[in-house]
Amino acid sequence: QKEVEQDPGPLSVPEGAIVSLNCTYSNSAFQYFMWYRQYSRKGPELLMYTYSSGNKEDGRFTAQVDKSSKYISLFIRDSQPSDSATYLCASSSNTGKLIFGQGTTLQVKP
Amino acid sequence: ETGVTQSPTHLIKTRGQQVTLRCSSQSGHNTVSWYQQALGQGPQFIFQYYREEENGRGNFPPRFSGLQFPNYSSELNVNALELDDSALYLCASSLGGRGTQETQYFGPGTRLLVL
Numbered sequence: 001q002k003e004v005e006q007d008p009g010p011l012s013v014p015e016g017a018i019v020s021l022n023c024t025y026s027n028s029a030f031q032y033f034m035w036y037r038q039y040s041r042k043g044p045e046l047l048m049y050t051y052s053s054g055n056k057e058d059g060r061f062t063a064q065v066d067k068s069s070k071y072i073s074l075f076i077r078d079s080q081p082s083d084s085a086t087y088l089c090a091s092s093s094n095t096g097k098l099i100f101g102q103g104t105t106l107q108v109k110p
Numbered sequence: 111e112t113g114v115t116q117s118p119t120h121l122i123k124t125r126g127q128q129v130t131l132r133c134s135s136q137s138g139h140n141t142v143s144w145y146q147q148a149l150g151q152g153p154q155f156i157f158q159y160y161r162e163e164e165n166g167r168g169n170f171p172p173r174f175s176g177l178q179f180p181n182y183s184s185e186l187n188v189n190a191l192e193l194d195d196s197a198l199y200l201c202a203s204s205l206g207g208r209g210t211q212e213t214q215y216f217g218p219g220t221r222l223l224v225l
Contacts, residue, residue, distance in 0.1 A: 008150070036216075043112070043200055043216035044153065088152050096141065096206060097166055098214060100152030 003027050004091050006101025015110050019076040023089035023101045026070065030091040030099075033065045035074045038086045038103065047087075048074065079108045112136070114203050114217035122223045128189045131220045135182040135203030141165070142184045143214060144176060147198040159184060160206075196224045 006023045013019055021035075032051055036044035048063035050056050056063045064073040072089050086103040113136040123129050135142050141160045145153035155168035159178035173189040182203070188195055198219040206212030 004152075006152070034213075041221075043114075043218045045112070046213060046215070049213055090152075095166055096143065096158050096160075096204070096212075097155045097168065098143070098145075098153070098202075099155070100145075102150070102152050 001026060002101075003099045004089060004101040006089055006104055008102050008104060010105040010107060012107045012109060013079055015079060015081060015108055017079050017108070019074075019079050019083070019106060019108075021074040021076075021087050021089075021104050021106070023072040023091075024070055025072065025091050025099075027091070027093070027099070028070075029093040031094065032092040033063070033072050034090040034092075034098070035061075035063055035072075036088040036090060036100075038088060040085075044088055079106075081108050081110050084108050112203075112215035112217065114201065114215050116199075116201055116217040116220050118220060119218070120221045120223075122225065123191050124225050125191055125193060127191050127224075128187065129191060129222065131186045131188075131199050131201075131222070133184045133186070133201035133203075133217055135184065135201070136215060137182055139182060139203035139205055139215075141204045141206050141212070142178055143202045143204070144184075144186045145200040145202065146170070146195075147200060147219070149197070153200055156186070191224045193224050196222060198222075 143158040144156040147153040157167040178184040202214035204212040
């Protein structure tokens with residue numbers, strides 16, 4: 001079993017839709033949770049960084065962490081074609097080592 | 111832009127050869143981590159360096175080795191290349207030291223193809 005599981009998709013939505021991306025993890029020691037966005041042939045770009053459980057909002061993006069169910073979510077409101085990318089969830093304990101999910105490919109159609 | 115640069119952008123090698131990939135971290139970032147990203151997969155942690163010393167290693171064989179220099183640059187060396195080493199190699203720099211989890215900023219990666 002992988003430490004971080006993520007449905008690879010692909011996920012296709014119309015412009016303006018609300019997008020929900022999810023991951024599960026198995027390691028109870030994970031305290032830090034991140035979402036990265038990766039465009040084709042580029043490096044990952046940090047979108048959201050959350051410590052422990054709770055919600056964090058930044059513009060159109062909301063990250064949620066539920067440590068009781070080991071569930072991580074990213075919501076994108078009013079999705080745009082420019083949001084089309086691969087979204088990677090990542091988790092870490094205090095080691096500095098990021099454990100990534102497989103990534104979910106999102107396409108937002110105009 | 112994250113301020114993290116990598117060279118070269120693309121590289122083609124043959125099986126058995128050796129390769130050196132380079133990374134320049136953000137100024138002031140004492141920690142550099144290297145990841146391997148196979149096609150269609152998430153990045154996998156190779157190892158991390160903090161102030162020129164190895165600070166953690168993932169499940170990669172010893173033929174993967176690294177160096178970090180005082181000028182915020184670093185190298186990933188891979189000996190005896192295998193076909194499965196074909197991947198995007200990413201470096202990420204961060205402020206954190208030992209026992210911390212600071213934000214990691216990724217470079218654009220080096221795409222390695224082993225024939």
